[in-house]
Structure formats: C-alpha cells, structure tokens
Amino acid sequence: xxxENVPQAIAxxxxxxxxDVDILFDFHRGPIHDxxxxxxxRIDFLKGVQNQVRELHQEGKTIEEIQSVLNFEPPWYMxxxxxxxxxxxxxxxxxxxxx
Numbered sequence: 001x002x003x004e005n006v007p008q009a010i011a012x013x014x015x016x017x018x019x020d021v022d023i024l025f026d027f028h029r030g031p032i033h034d035x036x037x038x039x040x041x042r043i044d045f046l047k048g049v050q051n052q053v054r055e056l057h058q059e060g061k062t063i064e065e066i067q068s069v070l071n072f073e074p075p076w077y078m079x080x081x082x083x084x085x086x087x088x089x090x091x092x093x094x095x096x097x098x099x
Contacts, residue, residue, distance in 0.1 A: 004089065017039055054094065
C-alpha cells in the first residue's frame with residue numbers, strides 16, 4: 001500500500017525474531033509452528049529484493065523499469081483495489097523509506 005514502510009516492517013520482523021515465540025498466527029496461513037524460520041525467510045526475501053531494487057535505482061532505472069527488470073507481476077486482485085495497492089509502492093518504499 002502507498003503508506004507502508006517496508007524497511008520498517010523488516011526491522012519489526014527482526015525484533016520479533018529476538019522474542020521467544022513458539023507459534024505465530026499468520027492471518028493468511030494459520031498457525032505456524034516454526035516462526036523463526038518463517039520470519040527469517042520473509043526477511044531474507046525482502047532484503048534481497050531491496051538490494052536489487054536499490055542497485056537498479058543507483059543505475060538510474062525508473063520505478064517502472066525496475067518493476068520490469070525484476071519481472072514483478074501484480075497479483076490477480078490488483079485491479080480490484082482501485083489503486084490502493086501497487087508494486088510501485090513496494091519499490092518506492094524499498095528505495096526511499098527508512099525504518
């Protein structure tokens with residue numbers, strides 16, 4: 001979403017990893033019995049994408065070009081959100097937002 005701060009979300013997940021959590025209740029997946037691995041996988045993915053996005057931005061690529069290079073395709077429901085969600089918001093946040 002346009003108001004999400006993805007680097008802040010990463011920092012929050014890193015803080016959650018420091019907690020002694022046995023079960024994570026994920027709204028989309030239900031209970032997760034290995035929360036540390038689940039969260040670490042998400043952090044690693046987002047940091048990997050962030051590194052790629054920032055590299056491409058440093059090369060002078062536009063948001064649209066970055067989305068194309070990384071082959072980011074919006075999910076099927078994107079049109080239903082009437083602009084509330086967008087891959088471009090994710091890319092902008094990874095480039096410009098600070099935790």
